[in-house]
Amino acid sequence: MIDLDFDKSGGLIPAIAQDYLTKEILMQAYINKEAWELTIKNNVAVYYSRSRKSLWKKGETSGNVQKIKEIKVDCDLDSVIFLVEQIGDAACHKGYRSCYYRSIKNNDLKITGDLIFDPKVVYKK
Amino acid sequence: MIDLDFDKSGGLIPAIAQDYLTKEILMQAYINKEAWELTIKNNVAVYYSRSRKSLWKKGETSGNVQKIKEIKVDCDLDSVIFLVEQIGDAACHKGYRSCYYRSIKNNDLKITGDLIFDPKVVYKK
Numbered sequence: 694m695i696d697l698d699f700d701k702s703g704g705l706i707p708a709i710a711q712d713y714l715t716k717e718i719l720m721q722a723y724i725n726k727e728a729w730e731l732t733i734k735n736n737v738a739v740y741y742s743r744s745r746k747s748l749w750k751k752g753e754t755s756g757n758v759q760k761i762k763e764i765k766v767d768c769d770l771d772s773v774i775f776l777v778e779q780i781g782d783a784a785c786h787k788g789y790r791s792c793y794y795r796s797i798k799n800n801d802l803k804i805t806g807d808l809i810f811d812p813k814v815v816y817k818k
Numbered sequence: 819m820i821d822l823d824f825d826k827s828g829g830l831i832p833a834i835a836q837d838y839l840t841k842e843i844l845m846q847a848y849i850n851k852e853a854w855e856l857t858i859k860n861n862v863a864v865y866y867s868r869s870r871k872s873l874w875k876k877g878e879t880s881g882n883v884q885k886i887k888e889i890k891v892d893c894d895l896d897s898v899i900f901l902v903e904q905i906g907d908a909a910c911h912k913g914y915r916s917c918y919y920r921s922i923k924n925n926d927l928k929i930t931g932d933l934i935f936d937p938k939v940v941y942k943k
Contacts, residue, residue, distance in 0.1 A: 709834055709846065718836060721846075767917040767918050800820070
């Protein structure tokens with residue numbers, strides 16, 4: 694197991710999910726040591742939810758799991774990239790392919806990303 | 819100015835620098851409100867250094883500034899992507915194009931990134 698520097702920032706480090714084919718950045722979340730170990734072990738992205746204060750098995754509700762194709766580690770061992778195959782083609786809970794579906798244009802946010810599903814249907818809210 | 823959610827995580831949020839042409843992720847650092855405002859104002863990436871506890875004008879020493887081409891904002895307003903033109907072709911202080919120059923292979927780290935410069939020469943250490 695590769696040892697990351699979880700101590701520097703209170704146990705959590707950023708993990709960036711990037712589409713392994715298109716290189717689009719899909720989302721950024723956080724991992725703790727347990728999420729890291731589970732991701733490596735199961736080859737599916739597991740994060741730590743800061744709001745729920747618990748492990749977050751990405752796709753457990755929506756089915757949109759992220760299959761790990763490659764993992765990159767940064768120079769300081771405190772940031773990682775998960776190169777993934779995004780099942781369901783959408784990473785964002787709002788139904789977009791990427792959580793970064795908005796860009797700044799003329800000092801405002803403009804939607805530039807692709808909407809893949811209706812979150813009201815998928816999450817049955 | 820777009821208001822990001824700096825309060826959620828103690829004033830700092832992750833900023834991911836991505837090459838605007840190749841989509842390679844070059845680095846991930848943090849921004850505070852001041853770094854964010856300066857980045858927008860000057861169109862050049864400014865981060866906040868957690869170790870130095872001060873603004874970090876990327877490229878000030880090495881000359882490897884990051885010209886902003888586009889900025890993407892995530893669904894929760896607490897993570898951003900700087901799509902940049904990386905002057906000098908290297909973002910990492912270790913001389914690699916990307917800070918993520920290592921991948922996990924067979925439970926070990928293998929260098930997979932491109933070395934662009936010799937940090938001993940550039941930083942005169």
